[in-house]
Amino acid sequence: MSLTRLSAALALLLGSSFAFAANPDEAIRQSLKSLDANLPIETVAESAMPGVYQVQLQGGRQFYTSADGQFLLQGYLYQVRDGKAVNLTELDENRAVAKRINAIPASEMVVFAPKAPKTHITVFTDTDCGYCQKLHSEVPELNRLGVEVRYLAFPRQGLNSPAAKELVSVWCAKDQQEAMNRAKSRQDVAEATCDNPVAKQYELGQMIGVNGTPAIVLANGKMIPGYQPAPQLAKIALESND
Incomplete structure (x- = not known):
């Protein structure tokens, strides 16, 4: 190859590399899509660590990558602040989950609220779950302590399970709170069907990492x-407002 042609080739290569590095979002997405075309990338942004980019997936989970998408890192990113290590990854993931959960209309949840709630928890629940039933028996105490309890459906055995059918009946009941009370105390719930969010909520739970019930957000x-x-949960819930 002549010197002229070599210089031209190098110029083209350097120009391409510069363009590639100048748009990290595109470079990272292209690299990741080559690994998995269905990877649910929500955002790509610079992280707090210089030169490292943060990739957030649908559901809030995230990992880190180089600007060209060629190097990947999964784990926690900490920042030292005033002698303390702050888990930036956990904070960002929590914010993403909170944003998604808090965007759900109250009309799609079964809500037990005090007159003047100080905070709220969102519980992915299955009516056929012993600890879900135990937690539900303490909802009045949680309400007394100022905690609003919002239920989302999560049938552990899948959408074709008897529990999923019962959850649909709860969400489609004229009195959802009474239906939930009956289901959680192992009483029969009148069968009902309607346009309901059970499948959507189950999918959301899987997306954000719910793998058992109750899962409390x-x-x-x-x-x-x-x-x-209840006393311990209320204390944790109230402190989460700080």
Whole structure:
């Protein structure tokens, strides 16, 4: 190859590389899509660490990548602030979950609220779940302590399970709270059908990492897997407002 042709080739290569690096969003998306065309990328943005980009997936989960998308890192990113290590990954993931959860209309939830709630929790629930039933028996105490309880449906055995059918009946009942009370106390719930959000809520739960019930999401988006006694849960929920 002549010197002229070599120089031209290098110029073209350098120009392409510069254009590639000048648009990290596009470069990262192209690289990741080559691995999985269906990867649900929601946003690509610079992280707090210089030179490292943050890729957020639908549901809030995220990982990190180089500007050209050739190097990937999954894990927690911490920042030292005033002698303390702050988990930036967890904070960002929680914010994304809170944004998605708090965008759900109250009309699509079964809500038990005090007159003047101080905070709220969102509970992915299955009526055929012992600890869900135990938690529900303490809803009056949570309300007394100022915590609004919002239920979303999560049939653990899938959308074709008997529990999924019962959840549909709860969401389609004329009195949803009474239907939920009956279901959680192992009483029969009148069968009902309607245009309901059970499947959508089940899909959302899977998207944000729910794999069991009850899964409790605080107002700030932090998820607490499993049952917590009412006094302890209320304390955690109220502190999440700080």
